[in-house]
Amino acid sequence: MMKIAGVIALAVGALLIAGCGERPQVVRYKQGTYQGKPDTPPYDAQFKGNRGEWENALATRNQAQNEYKRVQ
Amino acid sequence: MARMKFLCDAERCIECNGCVTACKQEHDIPWGVNRRRVVTINDGVPGERSISVACMHCSDAPCMAVCPVDCFYRTEEGVVLHDKDLCIGCGYCFYACPFGAPQFPQTGAFGVRGKMDKCTFCAGGPEPDGSQAEYVKYGRNRLSEGKLPACAEMCSTKALLGGDGDVLANIYRERVTHRGRGAEVWGWATAYKLPANTPSTQGIPVPNPPATGAPAGGSKS
DSSP states (O other), X not given: OHHHHHHHHHXXXXXXXXXXXXXXXXXOOOOOOOOSOXXXXXXXXXXXXXXXXXXXXXXXXXXXXXXXXXXO | OOOXXXXXXXXXXXXXXXXXXXXXXXXXXXXXXXXXXXXXXXXXXXXXXXXXXXXXXXXXXXXXXXXXTOOEEEOTXXXXXXXXXXXXXXXXXXXXXXXXXXXXXXXXXXXXXXXXXXXXXXXXXXXXXXXXXXXXXXXXXXXXXTOOOHHHHHOTTOOEEEEEXXXXXXXXXXXXXXXXXXXXXXXXXXXXXXXXXXXGGTTOOOOOOOOTTSOTTOOOO
């Protein structure tokens, strides 16, 4: 009787810790390192490197999408 | 400047496909390639909703993660671009993208898959800005001209907004305040879970949640 109980206890114990050795099976993707040609900032060509002016131009056009500001 | 983003207001989109046409025209997109398209849910049913979908220029882009040749890069403004000289047209990015943004032109008579093509946020690619090489490979670089994407700028109902994410969020917030609903549907605060008491989310009327079981946006007459 004791022998059977021992075997059951051992089996239950083994079952309980069975998952501990499992490894995650989900692939974790890492961001790649860009291998292509370098790109220049968008304000380099027409805005001659003047980032502030370029941002102002974009901000003005951004507000043109807000009809509550555009049409009074 | 914050990140460049698109935002499509499903309450306003009338499925005119003007954004699709503008994109095709602006960049001379070949037949069979759709950098942008309009998706309609419950088409023909009262209460149908349409949204314009293209590359969403993800902050943590899965296409960048799966590309075996690492041809993707993200600009300072948060625009996800790629180098076509490096792309091998494997299609991994297409499988990874939740929006179906990467497109592959059929370059041969037997359906040979070409190099990947996708929305560039009208920011061209790694060729010199405004050059012919850039236009041929990636389309027009409007961003370097101080302009925003053609699709958003010409949207007749201003359903599609494109530009600085913070500015878009403010435009959308103002719109929601005027019409008194929709804050729960879309928007920066919804996507990025801003705390309710931050100044940027104050003043948004929180509408009642729609009754369960009722069709979105209306009922059949």
